[in-house]
Amino acid sequence: MHFANVDSFDDWRLAARHLLEQNVPPSEIQWTTEKAQPSLFETPKSMEAPRETSTFNVPKAFVEIAKNVACHRDSQRWPLLYRTLWRLRHEDRHLLAITTDDDIYALTQMQKAVTRDVHKMKAFVRFRKVIDANGEDNYVAWHRADHRIVQVAAPFFARRFKGMNWSILTPDESVVWDQHNLRYGPGVPASEAPDGDELEGLWRTYFASIFNPARVKVAMMKREMPIRHWPTLPEASLIHELLENAPRRVESMLQKHEGFAETAMNYMPAQSDLASLRAAASGCRACNLYQCATQTVFGEGPFNARIVLVGEQPGDREDVDGYPFVGPAGMLLNDALERASIQRSEVYVTNVVKHFKFVQNPNARGKQRLHKKPDSREIFACRPWLEAELAVIRPQVVVCLGATPAQALFGRDFRITQDRGKVLPTDWCSRTMATWHPAAILRMPEQLRRQQMLDQLINDLKSVI
Secondary structure, X not given: OEEEEOOOHHHHHXXXXXXXXXXXXXXXXXXXXXXXXXXXXXXXXXXXXXXXXXXXXXOHHHHHHHHHHOOOXXXXXXXXXXXXXXXXXXXXXXXXXXXXXXXXXXXXXXXXXXXXXXXXXXXXXXOEEEEXXXXXXXXXXXXXXXXXXXXXXXXXXXXXXXXXXEXXXXXXXXXXXXXXXXXXXXXXXXXXXXXXXXXXXXXXXXXXXXXOHHHOOHHHHHHHOOHHXXXXXXXXXHHHHHHHHHHHHHHHHHHOOOOOOOOHHHHOOOOOOHHHHHHHHOOOOOOHHHHOOOOOOOOEOOOOOOEEEEEOOOOHHHHHHOXXXXXXXXXXXXHHHHHOOOOHHHOEEEEOOOOOOEXXXXXXXXXXXXXXXXXXXXXXXXXXXXXXXXXXXXXXXXXXXXXXXXXHHHOOOOOHHHHOOOOEOOOOOOOEEEEOOHHHHHHOOOHHHHHHHHHHHHHHHHHOO
16 A cells, blocks of 8 residues: 655645556555654655656646645545546546546536635635734735635735735635735634724725615525625625615615616526526626627637637627627638647637627618627626636636737736737636737738738737647
8 A cells, every 4th residue: 555645736746746657556545634654664655766757748637627626625635636647647538528527527526616715715805904013014814715725816816916015814824925925824713813993994885885785685695705704804794784775775776767787797607617608698688789789699619628719799790690700800810720720629719798789881781780899888797708708618828819808807908019929817817818809900901010910910829839
């Protein structure tokens, strides 16, 4: 029997690599997080120096799954990961594509649980200001996570609050950001977290301002904002009062004819797979574009695509056929993909906005429809569909075709003329890049500039292979 003592993804990867080199089957390994004590005269087999052997290239998709699953609390995660790795090498290189396989299903469920927990941490962490001995402001938050996700979620907070000194404490582990580096440490009980201060008032005011009484669903609210997190959420103290006053506030809104920003989040299905999302999107009424469009045009491509291409919105041909990028811009995109040695069938293609927005051409006979750029309200309403697609696919690369998807993922300040071709991290993918939209190339009147833009599009696509 071989013993493997691991407590992190790096521990597991090192042990798994060595065990795989020794050709040790899963049934002969005992995984534990308790460091075994070897006898004075014996070295455990799993601790022996690894031999130089031939390497085994692990699918990148498996590595990404393993990093998340390693954060799960289930003690069976380590043997499950190794068993899957063993089968990838000895049984089926494409095992990850078999979603009905028991091991793959279990890994997927663990990955989803960890991903949801990371999302909850991003949503429910609340910092409180603490003055240190030098009189400097520091911000401290205590959070009760379901899984050991601090090292997965911390980079998000470093990007979001890069100009602050902050700490996030959880029962398992903690992280400190000094505006330059992340440092990880042991867990901290809730009793060590600071008490409330004036920042809580700001959080309560913000929550009250965004609380929409017309769409209160208590059961859903408790599912999305679990009660166990309420003690660390200053705004939670307002919930009962806001619920009690909801009917009055709805009536007031109706009397004053006040609208409120609806988004696609109100149409999300219970299941988060692509088929369920596509079916739910067909009934989306979050903005008015559905009233004139022929149909919803959802994304198309494999659920485990390595690359996702994101455009602005469907065009006239896409609106009629119901598929993205099948018109003239789609033909140009297909040509660019082929010249970049990328198979269209292996990428997922979608748009930020799922309905065609257009105006009638007054100078044309018949009913010629001309593309009209969606406004910020429509992009905001439809963006949850794109975010849901990216959450399901978890691509290794996202390519934004044009300024609209680039600004939707990078922020309103992004300028494609300045930052085209740069690979940057976003909350949805560590490798996100913006390039020209094929339609923009087709509209370019100057032939020399049009060819230059096409060459740049092809080179940008080549760079993400």
